[in-house]
Amino acid sequence: TPKPTKLSSYLFSCVQPQLQLGAVSEALQSGSGLVWVVMQRRLFFRRRLPVSRRALSRSLHVPTEQRAYVDGEWIESRTGRTFEVRDPANGKLLAEVPSLSVDDARRAIQAASAAQEKWKKESPERRAKLLRAWYDEIVGPMRDEIAETMTLECGKPIAESQAEVAYAASFVEFFSEQVRRINGDILPTPSENKHIFITREPVGVVAAITPWNFPAAMVTRKAAPALAAGCSMILKPAEATPLTALLLAKAAERAGMPPGVLNVVPASRVDGQQIGEVLCRDDRVRKLSFTGSTEVGKLLYRSCADSVKRMSLELGGNAPFLAFDGCNVEAAVKALMANKFRNAGQTCICTNRVLVQKGCQEEFLEVLRFEMSKLNVGHGLNLDTTIGPLISMKGKEKVEGLVCSAVAEGAQMVELPGYSETGFDGTNFYPPSLLIDVQPSMSIAREEVFGPVVSVTTFSTEEEGVNLANDTPFGLASYFFSGNTAQCFRVAGALEYGMVGVNEGLLSTAVAPFGGIKQSGIGREGSVYGVDEYLEMKYQAWNPLV
Template structure:
């Protein structure tokens, strides 16, 4: 298994340009970002090719002299993998790499908007020597997606469900999976806060904000959704952030080398961004830059920055999943933490500070599964990815990721 996963990784790297073009063509992601995703995606196959060799059990000291106790780790069985459109390659390999390394077979249902990346991975899996029936892809239309999801979650032959997507859809799948008590991993929605304290390095905070908010046009589950900026640094942060947005972000076709912001995935996504902006402005928020559909039309939207935002506005209460950065002013650390934690989800959170004591306090108090301290991009293959509250169950990547696809069997040898 390790050798074939390694070969799959090598083929992904050899074909990275073609795979990146597929991602850009079906999702609109800028080509530079798509290249980054493919290398990130491939890294999970490399990582789990190595982890496949380290599925260790235990020999446990027994209290009785004539017994020996063993703990074995065994694959759970068939894993159904349901993935989103925003990372159509990486969200597959992060799950499938772990599953195959553990010894499971997989059935992948890719997002309706982006099935081609999953099929391309399947072609390379065949060339890598992954046996037929081990990596399976079931594309479907948007209309058929609920029915296909239900079958995967209720079929008794499926032992494990791994899903990345919205919290609302995750709850539906959990209900389906409960009937046969399946193992589940859920990587669901976020509402990430990005806190900038008075002690922060403003320029570093602006650079981190730009990366955290506008990667993939704001369409990632760990994108910042709410900026909380302390009173003493607020005005200069907003000014520098606006200048950075206007200077460094370029909306356009994903295949254009200058493009940093591609289109949103569909009209519904554009309408949600508009709804959040209109709601905020109607309650007193100010548009600092952007604020409307881009002149390119269709699903293109201007990177937008709002100030004078309050916690009562929709953009401070819901995940926007688009290029909208609302800034809320706060006065005290306790106030910022209260605002950041006042949500039913907890995937990622970020903050900028140069006060060591404050860094420890805030990192421990933020109710999220992942914290970026003076850093706006935190995902890596070595790190455990996942959330708390209604942001999900389980962890992906890292040394912990393979455990999601393993059962522990206790064996007691007696009469020795």
């Protein structure tokens, strides 16, 4: 595992091998930063990707725990197999992590099942204190290590990683308080001298499978309510980003979480598929929570059918962003920028389609083009970076294919000020791109792009805009800007989505229910409703006279 000391030397060493991949390359170190250019067709990057002198000057954190966590122990795989975790910005090896086997997964299920019996009997006060201690570890001594590890394995800018640590911790804090509010009920009965009691009890052992794009927040958004409800958990993190999840397990261990309550089972793609089957089919696992693609979610849904598990599925999206005539264009573009380019456009709720009414199209595109020209592409540990790499070459190739297909079908690529036809051949970087004249039938308007590409379609009437927005099998998040209050109520009610941003581009918060409808999933995460996903309702009919 490489252990770089200073960020500037680390970044310079990161980019040097990539410079050999282009037809024309130049690299120099100057007082104002690092400059590199590699000629390539079609891609548009900023001419200058500076290494800020304000960048992290202290030694980087190297992940201190790279083993699996089962039953309160840090373990290797019984098979001895490992898989590599690499920095998506440059391909450098970060760690070799145990790839757990089916036998290891069964051990984790056994540990969680045994811990479940004790954990569900813990008092709400005890569970609340342990969750609060976990929160304190995340935002306290381990905050920087988690954030920097996240940037290294996921690629997102360090400022976003730091924000995600706070966001992830907010779920732990919220549900540490919600533990004390898991209440039952007493209902009136139709018969004299009888009583109806309603209790809510833990569903049991929970399996969670989390994605790579939010490697901290997706863990705590599932684990915190489960643990609050009295459930134990087996967590399978994404193959690309297991290190952040392992650090969160370390934080839980430091907080005093009992053995077996939280287990982390990293695995390679092949071993992970087998572990997924075990988690779906084992009767001791009573619930599965998954965040990821709709395709994989459907497979897991089918696999869980035989044991009739409780399911929470947060799946793909195709989020529209509508700008109506008369809206505050500058505010709309500002919200779009914050929404669309977070994690280089690799989020399930970021805008996938921008729908602009014809009356404000010209102004909207002018402001958007100007704002997009300010984006900086580079390694996430550079404090000036606003766009990091895509997670993999496969992800980049998908984005390239969608853009090329759209241009071939008549969409136009808008040149951005400050960008030129230069790029990184053979790397995972993809430039911010603006497409106009995108038609609803194009693949880029039908599929989840997962990249820093804005595709713009125009519409004439409110009805047409809403119909375009709803013309998708997905229903996760949607956004619109309007200056007309009556229109806001109409459109918010007409959009077929689980979440709607009205003159707002950021939806995520621990206090609101996160989730979609249609093929975007089942259930909700976060908020007072999130804990219900991990509880069963029991009805007791009492006749005290018998």
